[in-house]
Amino acid sequence: MKATQQFIAQHQSRFLDELMDLLRIPSISADSAYKQDVMRCADWVAEKLSAAGADKVEICPTKGFPIVYGEKIIDPAKPTVLVYGHYDVQPAVPLELWETPPFEPTIRKDRIYARGSADDKGQFYMHLKAFEAMMQANELPCNVKFMIEGEEEVGSANLASFIKDEKERLKADMVLISDTSMLGNETPSIDVGLRGLSYVEVEVTGPNRDLHSGVYGGGVANPINILAQMIAKLQDEQNRITIPGFYDDVQELSAEERAALNAAPFHQVEYCSDLGIDQVHGEEGYSTLERTGIRPTLDVNGIWGGYIGEGAKTVLPSKAYAKISMRLVPNQSSDKITALFAKHFKALAPKSVKVEVRPHHGGEPVVTPTDSPEFLAASLAIQETFGKEPIPKRGGGSIPIVALFEEVLGLKSVLMGFGLDIDALHSPNESYGIFNFNKGIETIPWFFHHYTKLKE
Ligand code: BES
């Protein structure tokens, strides 16, 4: 990998310039106002993939945003790594909280600030550059296929159909993904699990129209008051979720597994000060690492209704709404949890209101093995460039397609992410360390090297 690393060192600043160009494209998949930008982003990625040396590059249309595919088959007898990433990003609102505009990437203190810098443009782009370097140095040791999608942030529904239809094209030995974070630059780690997701929107209706809150107030159910009471009942004093059956399928970890998880360096004081909170909060009997890794959760993501304009309007609203997400752990199933939620939530409602529960996208939790050649290759690769053995840990976020890679394609994934907690994913002022971008590009070729050797 010597020539590859030399090429990387020589081209570092160009790689960063290219990433800045990618970050200028506002590829927000959730907002239809950005449709043309998302499409333009797919074109950009396809062009760079070709330029890096991939064959059969194609912008595969779907009912939603396209999937960019490309491959390099050097020898069918060699192993094949399928690289997955996403070129879409989360909406950037609230814009006023950004120090510099979200789609005008800016470097401050060795970090690149822009929406998508860490999630996932800065991370999937490392793979294109690592590939380019291996091609230029003539050191690509095995086959590689790229699949970069544009709908991860909205649930990957069309990618799910794509992988079902394209099993032949996607034949591989494993999936390599950089879309997660590490404990720290001094304490590299690899996520060996992701949480699943159940996401619902609820609508509570009281009277058939907005009413005068003096004339009717006190005599008619206020759906916002009721919704707040119903939400409050979803968690008890121990911060456990009260939905009957919610914990039935939760896999409890052994004392040894919990001890291993808690052995990872985690600094509660820094965690709190970074977030501006005085104390952490969560399910009784579990540490923060456990609460965010191996325990399921329920969070209200948004709540609205009634009058929120300037001044006061005395109104008793007709409707109230909330968006609620539940993070799931093995062996919970998102369909089952959504059904349990809907049943319980409706049962919580008094007769004075009507309740509707509308399910959104979901995804299943995953755990990946630590005794596989793919995990070992990632571990060895990180040791080459960080000089330390990475700690296996559980990631709290979700990448719903990972469970389907296993179910549909029979492929295990390795989550070799290079982000950090401070990257502020989905938040204002998202950023990615230039150190992490460069380290990722250096580490990926080592992964290919060790994986190919381990499979021989
Ligand atoms: N890259 C994240 C997931 C992630 C981040 C996993 C950090 C582990 C550590 C991904 O882009 C994401 O945000 N996923 C969504 C789910 C999706 C269905 C909207 C999430 O976790 O909320």
Ligand code: MN
């Ligand atoms: Mn992501």
Ligand code: MN
């Ligand atoms: Mn994301």
